[in-house]
Every structure is written in structure tokens, then in C-alpha cells.
Amino acid sequence: MSIQYIKGVGPKRASKLKKLNINTIEDLLYFVPREYEDRTNFKYIAQCKEGEKVSLRVKICGYPTTLKPRKNLSIVKIPVRDETGMAFLVWFNQDYVLKQLSLGDSIVVYGKINRFGNEIQITNPVFEKGKGNRNRIGTIMPIYSLTKGLSNNEMIRIMHNAIKEYSNKLPEVLPDYLRTELNLMPIKEAIKNIHFPMDKNSYLKARRRLVFEELLTLQLGLFLIKNRSNDINRGIQFSPSDEVYRFIDKLPFKLTSAQKRVFKEIEKDMEDNKQMNRLIQGDVGSGKTIVAVLAMFKAYKSGYQSVLMVPTEILAQQHYESISNLFSEYDINCELLIGSLSSKKKEQVLEDLKNGNIHVLIGTHAIIQEHVEFNNLGLAITDEQHRFGVKQRAILNQKGNSPDILVMTATPIPRTLALILYGDLDISIIDEMPPGRKPIETYAVGTSMIERVNKFVKKQLLEGRQAYIVCPLIEESDTLNVKAAEELYMSFKDTIYKDFNVGLLHGKMQSQEKDNIMEQFKNKKIDVLISTTVIEVGVDVPNANIMVIYNAERFGLAQLHQLRGRVGRGKYQSYCILINGSNSRISRERMRILQRSNDGFYISEKDLELRGPGEFFGTKQHGLPDLKIANLFTDIDILKLAQQKAKEILDRDYLLIDEEHFLLRQKIINMFGDRLENLILN
Incomplete structure (x- = not known):
């Protein structure tokens, strides 16, 4: 239902809310405050400290004064007191307060304390008269992200109306058994308390409930995509071969145990009939490239072409030189495809690639252009994955008939987070540096x-x-x-x-x-x-x-x-x-x-701890749905719990077809759209 029909909205305000990506009533209810102002902290005047924001119960004890130090500036000053001392309420260019306040009035105020000598002032305070219900003072006030022409007070009024009228109609997507097990607030209560919490504890419980639901939905969606892709995507089954181990024995250096372990994982994937989708995470200098080279060698021995895509031409050139050198004793033809090649050379490369004369192609984005055709692509590798993203990986995938996919990154991120950012990939970690490297x-x-x-x-x-x-x-x-x-x-x-x-x-x-x-x-x-x-x-x-x-x-x-x-x-x-x-x-x-x-994984964990919210690692290019409430970085503990429960739910109900999971399934489809619907409905 359109938001314009909520009391206090109408067409004009609805167009402003649309600028905040609020189009439906559900969008509005899940538009959580960016921060809160705790106005429940009442103090006496004598306890006030410079710069803090406080709530006070005071009585107007003198007549107001109005100063006009210059054109377009008026200052209203009203003396107030409580049983511990005296202060002045000060407003700039808000003369209308003179009509609202009178000598002897008892009021509650909220504002920032300033001291000038012995004089205490509260600047531009919010105030309420009488002893009725408090809407703006004595409560925890939500502060929303706004757009031009929409004030926080308007947003609060709209939100109050929406919650009163529609929160009862929100579906409870989490199954009862899960809510009971984890002691999670019902959705109606959680929505009310995320916007207008009674106290800090009710806010934390509400947020935990909503964050868990969002991360569970996201993780279930990613697991479903991965599981169904594995079911559907029959890949190439590469032949077992000992020749790759003879190649390893001839290398001018010894592999680390981490490199051997990761290659074993890749080899197992390549010999399976499912399409490999694997991420290799390894710190700068840990030796990811040689593991990719071994996979290329294996592909070549099974009669398939390999491609390596990197973000810059000079990096492509460097990889081309080092990989060509490693393959120089074998009949493996490596070639380079980058934008700066001459037209004649480019034509030759494209022709040789199509004919199958090139076994290993190394290049930049030039590789995923439409006119680039492979003869028999079996292995597609991207280096520095965060510079590309899901779409480019998908285009590369289409260059062959379900080629095995290997992605490499030197940006170490905690495994829990990697499961979200790379939810459709299996993860291998090279967590050991080659011997002899001096620490920086x-x-x-x-x-x-x-x-x-x-x-x-x-x-x-x-x-x-x-x-x-x-x-x-x-x-x-x-x-x-x-x-x-x-x-x-x-x-x-x-x-x-x-x-x-x-x-x-x-x-x-x-x-x-x-x-x-x-x-x-x-x-x-x-x-x-x-x-x-x-x-x-x-x-x-x-x-x-x-x-x-x-x-x-x-x-x-x-x-x-x-x-x-x-x-x-x-x-x-x-x-x-x-x-x-x-x-x-x-x-x-x-x-x-x-x-x-010098340990990148330890450093990335610390980065998350210290940096808190914000773009520790951009999520847009991963093609992930937007998160409205959860923060992948500060909510890492809830994320771990959501991942554990997602696995348990899918063990119990592989395609979420049981009645107790129906609404959860619907929410996942809404979050991921066509990308998932076609997969899990077929």
C-alpha cells in the first residue's frame, strides 16, 4: 500500500519520502532511526556540566529580556530555577516563545548546557508545559535521516501514525520454534521499540530481533543460490593426473603446506562433475598465483583453455611474464590480451583463442568483451576479486560451458564475513607465508x-x-x-x-x-x-x-x-x-x-573492531541486497548465529517448502528477486 494514505503524509510528503527510498508502508516501518537522543536523563541545575545535553524540571522565575544586537538577529532570554540553582533559557530568532511562556510556569526543558562565567545557559531548548503525556522530553527520541523539506518532528508524527495503524498487520516471518529458542521479540513489538524504545534494553532487544531476521534472510538466500547452483550447474569433470605433481617437483621453490592444502581443495573440485566456484584468500605475498598456475596446468592436461583476468594492464603484463616463464618447458601457449595491443596483434590473439591455439590467456577487462571467443574454456580465474564483482564474473562464466571458477583476493577478511560477501563461493585460505621473506x-x-x-x-x-x-x-x-x-x-x-x-x-x-x-x-x-x-x-x-x-x-x-x-x-x-x-x-x-x-587476517579483525560501522569493505560490487538495519561489521556475532541457524533450517527443510517456513521463503524471494525465485521455484 502507498505511503501517501498514512495519516499526516499525503501526495506532497509521499514524494519527499520517496527520495529516502520509502515507497511502501513496510519501507517506512523498516526505516530505522540513524541515532537516538536520550532525553530521559533528568538533572538538577547544580549538576549540569558544560557541553552536555540534559533534561531539567524548572519554573520560570523572572520576566524575559529580548536583545537585538544586529539586524536579523534577536535573542530571547528567560530566567528559570529549580531547588538547586538558577539558569537562563536562550533562543535565537525564536520570538514566538514569548507568547507560549509566562512567569510562574512549570516546564520541562531539554537542551545543551553552556556556561558564561557563573551564568548557566540552555541554548535553543525544547520545552513542554504541564504534567500530561510527554512526547518530546523524558523519552528516547529517534533521529532520522531526512531530506529537504522534511523535519525530524514530521517524521516522528508520521512514524507514530504508521505504527499505530499498521504494525499489527506485519507478518511474523520467523517460525515460532526459532523465536522461542532464541528468545526473540515478536515483530510488532520489535518495530515499535526500534522507533520509540521504552529504554535502552528494549531498544537492544528490538534491534537484535530485526538484525537477526535480516541476516538470516540474507544468509538463507545465499545458501539456497549456492545449493541450487550446485544441483543445477553440472561442470567439467577434469581428469586425475600425476603430471601436475611432476610439474610441482620441478618448480624452483617449494610450496608451503598452506599452498599444498589449497591446491588439494581445488583439485578435488576440478575432478568433481559440479562447477567449481572457489575463492582463494591469501595475504599479500602468500603465493596465490602459483596455486592458480597449478590449476591452469591441470586444465591444460585435460585439454581445456584457462583465462586469468586482473584489474590493470601492468599487472596483466607481470603475470604474463612470470606464468610464461613457468610454462616455458611445456607446450603451453600463453598470450596477453590488453587494451593497448595493436589492432593487428589483437586480431591474431582473438583468432588463435577461437581456434584453440592459445592455452592460457591473461588480460584485463578486455577479456569480457563480446567479440572474445574461446575454443574450449575450462577454467576462469579473477585476481583481486574486489575490483570486479558478481556481474563481471558472470560474463566470464558465459565465455565457456560452465567453466570452473576461481577467484583470488589479497584482501583478508574474516571467514564469517566472507561467507556473506562471497556467499556463492567455497572458501580456501592461504594462511602461511613462503619461507625467507623478511618482515617489513x-x-x-x-x-x-x-x-x-x-x-x-x-x-x-x-x-x-x-x-x-x-x-x-x-x-x-x-x-x-x-x-x-x-x-x-x-x-x-x-x-x-x-x-x-x-x-x-x-x-x-x-x-x-x-x-x-x-x-x-x-x-x-x-x-x-x-x-x-x-x-x-x-x-x-x-x-x-x-x-x-x-x-x-x-x-x-x-x-x-x-x-x-x-x-x-x-x-x-x-x-x-x-x-x-x-x-x-x-x-x-x-x-x-x-x-x-604483519598478519592481514588479524589486522582485518582489528579493523572491524575499531572502525565499527561504515564501508570496511564495499558490498555494492558483490551484488548483495541492501541491508536496512543490520551492519555486517558490528553485528558479526549475530551474523555467526544467523549462519548457524540458516544451516540448521536448510538441513530440516532443503527448499523451505514446509508451512512453518512459507513466509520466510517469501521474504527471501522478495529480498533477492528473480535471481533466487527462478532457482528455488523450479
């Missing part, structure tokens, strides 16, 4: 140490090394006190590093330009590379052993760890210097975590 020495310093940092960098450069210097922004900003890459580049190339070749790299450059700069850095034609975070997914430059990050407090821990992983790839001791422009306790704690650990 990490130092966090304040801005007062910049001169010493520059001297240290110059010393390394004079010894023949190279350095990255990273900034959060491209151009100088008036609003943020952060070093901009362009500003730093202009300054450094003519002063501190004038005796060295200095390069600049940022996201606004064309792909070709970025690749050229990285190529020059890799070939030692640039000594100091000043960059934004575009180097986060970059190429190996073994000679670069120093990373300086300005305004490190502005990056997430996981991102700082990714950036740090750009060094430490050669035989030289490597260093990461974090210049911290903040004195906050949290900022210092974050820097300490990076100094103590």
Missing part, C-alpha cells in the same frame, strides 16, 4: 618527524633503492588538512628529492599513463613514486624497499596493510613509515596494531 619493519611517527623521515628515505635512495610516498588525496583540499599527492610532488621534485627522478601516479590519470609510470618505476627510471592508493593493487618492484604513508590516520587498517605489501618483495630489508597526523587514542591504537603485526 613498520614505524608510526608524528608530523614533527617528517624531516628525519626524508633523510632516512634519501639514505636508502643513495644505496640504490626506490621509495613509494602515498597520500590520501590528489589535489590540495581546503576542508581536509591532508597532504595532496600533486602538492607533495611539486614540492619534493624541486627540493628534498631534486637529485632523484620523482614520479606522480593517481586515479584520475588514463590507464595507459598509469601503466607507463609504473613501468618506469619498475625499470628503475623513477626513484621516488608519489602516489594515491592506486598502487594498492600494483606490480612487484623488488628494488622498492620503502613505503611512506602521509596522513595514515585517514586510511583503514586493512588498506594500510595492503599498501605496505607493495614493499618487501625483494632481497632488501623493507620499511613502512606511517605519518600519523592525529593525536586521538584510536588513531594511536591503530598505528600500534600495524607496528605489532
Whole structure:
């Protein structure tokens, strides 16, 4: 039903609510407050502290004064008292209060305390007269995200009306046995208490109920997609072969036990008749690529082509060189497909690919263009998965007849979260580093140490090394006190590093330009590379052993760890210097975590703990439904519970066809749309 028929809405307000993605009554009821103002905390005037917001019971004890210090500004000041002292209520440009308040009135007020000498003032307070029901003071007030022309008070009135009229009609989608087992609030109560909680405890119980329902629905949907895809998608059954182990024995290095374990998981998938959909998670430098190479070798031995898609041309070039080298003793033809190839070369590659003369193709987004045809694609691999997403993976999948899919990421995320972000994939983790890699020495310093940092960098450069210097922004900003890459580049190339070749790299450059700069850095034609975070997914430059990050407090821990992983790839001791422009306790704690650990999984857990809500890891590109209430990061405990219960429910009722699960099934279909409906109804 349209929201315009709710009391207090109408067509005009309905169009404003639509800007907040509120189209139906259900949308409105699930539009939860962004925060709350606790106005239940009554104090005496003598207890008030500067800057705090409080509720007071006071009596007007004198006549108001009105000041007009300048045109368009009036200040109304009314004296009040309680049994412990006196204060002044102060309003700016709100002369109408003079008609509403009189000497001797008893009122309750809520506002911010300011002190001027011995005088206590409450600025622009909210007030209510009389002893009847309190709507605005003595309660926990919801604060909503708003749009132009819609006030918080209007939103509260609309929400009161909607809850009164429609909350009884909300279906209870959770089965009774589950609500009883987990002691979850009924839906009607939960909706009422998420908007207008009686106290903190009733808010927490309401939120737990709603978050659990949302995460359970999401996880059930993802499990159903995965289970049904496994049932439906018959994949390629690759032949068992010992030749891959002879290939492993000839490698110039030994595999770690983690690499061996993950390859065993991949091998088992490839020899099964179901389509492989597997994610390899591994920290920077853990050796994911060689595991992918072994899978390619296995595909080749079974007569199939493989493809590896990466986000940048220079990374594609790097993979092409290293993989071609590993396959050089075998009759495996590797080829490169990137945008900058000449038309003639591109035509030749496309023809050879279609004819089956190319066994392994390595490239960028160019691979998923329409005119790219494979002869017999058996294995599709994407590297740095978070740069692509569900849609690109689906296009790659269509290039063959249900090829096995392998996705790799160097962004370590907790397994529980990975089950949501990559709900349709099996997960393998390479949690061990190859032997002999020296840990990167990490130092966090304040801005007062910049001169010493520059001297240290110059010393390394004079010894023949190279350095990255990273900034959060491209151009100088008036609003943020952060070093901009362009500003730093202009300054450094003519002063501190004038005796060295200095390069600049940022996201606004064309792909070709970025690749050229990285190529020059890799070939030692640039000594100091000043960059934004575009180097986060970059190429190996073994000679670069120093990373300086300005305004490190502005990056997430996981991102700082990714950036740090750009060094430490050669035989030289490597260093990461974090210049911290903040004195906050949290900022210092974050820097300490990076100094103590080189373990990406530990760091990502800590990032979740410290950062709380917000985009720890973008979910949009994963093609996930929007979450209205739950937060994947702060609600990790509820997420674990939802995952456990989702498995139990599907063990009990594989397709959710029992009557007790009917409404839950309907909610899942509404959340996922056609993507799921066709799967579970067929």
C-alpha cells in the first residue's frame, strides 16, 4: 500500500519520502532511526556540566529580556530555577516563545548546557508545559535521516501514525520454534521499540530481533543460490593426473603446506562433475598465483583453455611474464590480451583463442568483451576479486560451458564475513607465508618527524633503492588538512628529492599513463613514486624497499596493510613509515596494531573492531541486497548465529517448502528477486 494514505503524509510528503527510498508502508516501518537522543536523563541545575545535553524540571522565575544586537538577529532570554540553582533559557530568532511562556510556569526543558562565567545557559531548548503525556522530553527520541523539506518532528508524527495503524498487520516471518529458542521479540513489538524504545534494553532487544531476521534472510538466500547452483550447474569433470605433481617437483621453490592444502581443495573440485566456484584468500605475498598456475596446468592436461583476468594492464603484463616463464618447458601457449595491443596483434590473439591455439590467456577487462571467443574454456580465474564483482564474473562464466571458477583476493577478511560477501563461493585460505621473506619493519611517527623521515628515505635512495610516498588525496583540499599527492610532488621534485627522478601516479590519470609510470618505476627510471592508493593493487618492484604513508590516520587498517605489501618483495630489508597526523587514542591504537603485526587476517579483525560501522569493505560490487538495519561489521556475532541457524533450517527443510517456513521463503524471494525465485521455484 502507498505511503501517501498514512495519516499526516499525503501526495506532497509521499514524494519527499520517496527520495529516502520509502515507497511502501513496510519501507517506512523498516526505516530505522540513524541515532537516538536520550532525553530521559533528568538533572538538577547544580549538576549540569558544560557541553552536555540534559533534561531539567524548572519554573520560570523572572520576566524575559529580548536583545537585538544586529539586524536579523534577536535573542530571547528567560530566567528559570529549580531547588538547586538558577539558569537562563536562550533562543535565537525564536520570538514566538514569548507568547507560549509566562512567569510562574512549570516546564520541562531539554537542551545543551553552556556556561558564561557563573551564568548557566540552555541554548535553543525544547520545552513542554504541564504534567500530561510527554512526547518530546523524558523519552528516547529517534533521529532520522531526512531530506529537504522534511523535519525530524514530521517524521516522528508520521512514524507514530504508521505504527499505530499498521504494525499489527506485519507478518511474523520467523517460525515460532526459532523465536522461542532464541528468545526473540515478536515483530510488532520489535518495530515499535526500534522507533520509540521504552529504554535502552528494549531498544537492544528490538534491534537484535530485526538484525537477526535480516541476516538470516540474507544468509538463507545465499545458501539456497549456492545449493541450487550446485544441483543445477553440472561442470567439467577434469581428469586425475600425476603430471601436475611432476610439474610441482620441478618448480624452483617449494610450496608451503598452506599452498599444498589449497591446491588439494581445488583439485578435488576440478575432478568433481559440479562447477567449481572457489575463492582463494591469501595475504599479500602468500603465493596465490602459483596455486592458480597449478590449476591452469591441470586444465591444460585435460585439454581445456584457462583465462586469468586482473584489474590493470601492468599487472596483466607481470603475470604474463612470470606464468610464461613457468610454462616455458611445456607446450603451453600463453598470450596477453590488453587494451593497448595493436589492432593487428589483437586480431591474431582473438583468432588463435577461437581456434584453440592459445592455452592460457591473461588480460584485463578486455577479456569480457563480446567479440572474445574461446575454443574450449575450462577454467576462469579473477585476481583481486574486489575490483570486479558478481556481474563481471558472470560474463566470464558465459565465455565457456560452465567453466570452473576461481577467484583470488589479497584482501583478508574474516571467514564469517566472507561467507556473506562471497556467499556463492567455497572458501580456501592461504594462511602461511613462503619461507625467507623478511618482515617489513613498520614505524608510526608524528608530523614533527617528517624531516628525519626524508633523510632516512634519501639514505636508502643513495644505496640504490626506490621509495613509494602515498597520500590520501590528489589535489590540495581546503576542508581536509591532508597532504595532496600533486602538492607533495611539486614540492619534493624541486627540493628534498631534486637529485632523484620523482614520479606522480593517481586515479584520475588514463590507464595507459598509469601503466607507463609504473613501468618506469619498475625499470628503475623513477626513484621516488608519489602516489594515491592506486598502487594498492600494483606490480612487484623488488628494488622498492620503502613505503611512506602521509596522513595514515585517514586510511583503514586493512588498506594500510595492503599498501605496505607493495614493499618487501625483494632481497632488501623493507620499511613502512606511517605519518600519523592525529593525536586521538584510536588513531594511536591503530598505528600500534600495524607496528605489532604483519598478519592481514588479524589486522582485518582489528579493523572491524575499531572502525565499527561504515564501508570496511564495499558490498555494492558483490551484488548483495541492501541491508536496512543490520551492519555486517558490528553485528558479526549475530551474523555467526544467523549462519548457524540458516544451516540448521536448510538441513530440516532443503527448499523451505514446509508451512512453518512459507513466509520466510517469501521474504527471501522478495529480498533477492528473480535471481533466487527462478532457482528455488523450479
